[in-house]
Amino acid sequence: MKRGMKQDVTRAREPGSEGVMREMDAAWQQWLTTNVGRGCTPESMVDAMVQAGFDKDAAREIVRRAASNTGAEAAVIETPPDEAGAYDYDACPVAAGNIVRAHDRDVAVRVRFERPQVIVFDDVLSRDECDELIERARHRLKRSTTVNPESGREDVIQLRTSEGFWFQRCEDAFIERLDRRISALMNWPLEHGEGLQILHYTKGGEYRPHFDYFPPSQSGSVLHTSRGGQRVATLIVYLSDVAGGGETVFPNAGLAVMARQGGAIYFRYLNGHRQLDPLTLHGGAPVTNGEKWIMTKWMRERPYV
Structure with a gap:
């Protein structure tokens, strides 16, 4: 299968390390909370955010904080990255x-x-x-x-x-x-x-x-x-x-x-x-x-x- 999906998946403001956290709007906060609660892998959430225009390192930090804030860090952040292979x-x-x-x-x-x-x-x-x-x-x-x-x-x-x-x-x-x-x-x-x-x-x-x-x-x-x-x-x-x-x-x-x-x-x-x-x-x-x-x-x- 050919990779390289179109980038028009979700919308985000221009990221920038700590500034990204201040610019996360309510819709993105809700998206994070919902997908952390559903047990989505951190990799899937980071990838979706990168497709939307977030810097990858910033997206990882945002997902880590979101999981920590909801008490789901152990369940989400430590999910094996090759989950799909199972x-x-x-x-x-x-x-x-x-x-x-x-x-x-x-x-x-x-x-x-x-x-x-x-x-x-x-x-x-x-x-x-x-x-x-x-x-x-x-x-x-x-x-x-x-x-x-x-x-x-x-x-x-x-x-x-x-x-x-x-x-x-x-x-x-x-x-x-x-x-x-x-x-x-x-x-x-x-x-x-x-x-x-x-x-x-x-x-x-x-x-x-x-x-x-x-x-x-x-x-x-x-x-x-x-x-x-x-x-x-x-x-x-x-x-x-x-x-x-x-x-x-x-x-x-x-x-x-x-x-x-x-x-x-x-x-x-x-x-x-x-x-x-x-x-x-x-x-x-x-x-x-x-x-x-x-x-x-x-x-x-x-x-x-």
Whole structure:
């Protein structure tokens, strides 16, 4: 896989040793606190900050202080730097080949990556299906939340600047058709899927690097894994083209995927041994022009109720 991801991942002021600490705004402080609490490796956080323009040595010191201030230094700073090497990349559930039959539609594979397990698809949804999902959700959007690592509650935070809406799984004939298509594409049982989530980002909207899985070491994860177990894989479907920015970025893998209406990106982070892949740290780069609409499907280990 070719490395060298685009640099438009997150934004930061010009760093400068001690001055960096004074210039860390509230959004970056929240980002640090959240990712330290989630058990992210220091290397993943430092790399994300460097991609955003921070000096590497300054970023290391900021991460060290953030971990120390939250009482998580031993758990985070001493994580082995080659954590990704411990993950066993077993066979991906998605069917092999350039075309995958997904219930009622043939879906083209644009590219596959092995580490992390990422697949980019074309034409998962038609233009009309994308437009219908946007129109159904447009007037029902609410500010997006993220999981509090301690309590498991859904909190509104500055590192996620989008609006969203959830469809219930198979709530009508149209949504059922899409749920069945996505289940077949991901090759995972329909009843293991969460409902389809629609997200809308306007200019400047972003979602800074994070994991989709629930870190087992965090007390708040218990609340979520009690309903269907751990998340296994994600499918992000692009409901619109984006005039500028808005890429899905994997900062530790040197990978960025541009939004293309009807296309999608699949990534898997729980293998058959129940290991979690830290290379799936990912985010949504800031939208620099226009707007961005996506639909997300998360699959669980067991039936999601």
